[in-house]
């Protein structure tokens with residue numbers, strides 16, 4: 001049976017125009033890859049890749065004006081061009097076949113026909129093209145049975161898997177990414193080939209690895225991909241610290257929860273409430289230091305003292321290594337450092353001053369921190385879960401009241417440095433900082449309100465302390 005695809009009206013008009021211009025130039029052209037796949041799944045995107053049997057950059061140039069594109073970018077070395085129209089991002093690539101050398105994922109490129117071009121693609125579901133000629137409009141060109149794999153929900157390589165992954169090891173990360181996004185199985189021989197080739201990841205740049213990892217973290221249920229990364233051995237290659245959280249130990253009657261599976265559950269639970277990548281990363285890293293800080297205490301069993309402090313340090317080092325940006329690193333470190341605080345507030349008779357400190361330390365990220373803490377409840381006992389959630393509700397409500405009164409989240413000292421210098425006739429220097437800190441402490445402790453007048457009075461009353 002031939003499958004015929006029905007792009008929506010806008011895409012259909014676009015394709016008709018493109019086919020007409022290509023025919024005039026004497027070239028064949030086909031939408032391929034992700035767009036065709038997603039159209040079959042009923043969710044076509046606006047990024048469309050085309051294969052041109054002919055000169056892709058030359059064709060893109062001819063298309064610029066008929067498509068009313070506002071930008072044309074050409075990479076002649078790769079034989080590709082990008083066109084941006086109002087509704088679509090289009091990429092035109094000259095059909096090619098590739099051969100690889102063992103120390104680089106950058107191939108030697110030669111021009112080829114459509115089938116050849118499709119065969120070099122990563123997975124059969126990404127190796128389909130669609131005909132847009134008037135004669136067989138909408139016909140799927142599927143030499144590697146991608147349609148069948150799409151319905152069977154299977155990821156499989158068009159050619160021999162070992163060669164495919166060895167040629168471009170990034171494809172191993174892509175396999176996990178697509179499996180996670182579509183909840184597909186990776187075919188057994190394909191998964192075995194990944195396991196055999198994991199060390200080849202060494203020739204892929206960290207930026208590309210992290211880009212795929214982020215997409216996995218952004219999938220609906222990240223644990224699916226994270227488990228595949230772990231089971232294939234890929235995780236050990238770029239995030240061994242997370243692999244190290246795996247394993248359960250029993251000593252005497254004390255049994256400690258497997259940190260790996262706990263963390264997966266936390267990430268999944270959090271992901272139901274947020275698509276914010278750095279917040280999901282905070283869930284990934286929150287217990288990263290548990291293996292390193294684990295001690296067995298004869299009286300109390302397993303302890304992980306200081307895992308939030310060591311974890312903050314490890315998070316910084318790992319995220320720098322993985323090439324995340326400084327702002328994201330600072331944010332994730334902060335949440336890792338603070339993730340136990342709200343729980344501590346639940347257990348004590350909570351004081352306003354403790355709440356002010358938490359609001360002050362978490363600042364704008366207080367709500368994110370509370371989302372993380374709520375997701376961190378993974379007990380199997382529903383009563384316990386309900387009790388913890390209730391406790392957090394109380395903390396959040398009390399924090400709201402304190403915040404309303406004291407405005408600690410965007411704390412700015414009510415007396416600024418210039419005023420302090422004028423008041424005491426000081427030159428800029430460490431003394432000014434010390435005096436500011438004194439005001440800050442008094443406000444956090446609740447000795448004075450967060451107000452200018454009260455802070456000035458405090459300074460005058462305590463003048464003798466400073467000099």
Ligand code: ATP
Nearest residue numbers: 032033034035047049120121122126127168170171
């Ligand atoms: P997405 O929806 O994430 O864009 P996609 O399948 O379109 O998914 P792209 O990275 O945009 O993925 O690549 C477009 C197409 O190019 C893929 O569908 C696939 O056919 C091919 N491709 C991309 N990267 C590789 C690779 N490393 N090896 C082989 N083929 C690849």
Ligand code: MG
Nearest residue numbers: 034035047049
């Ligand atoms: Mg794409």
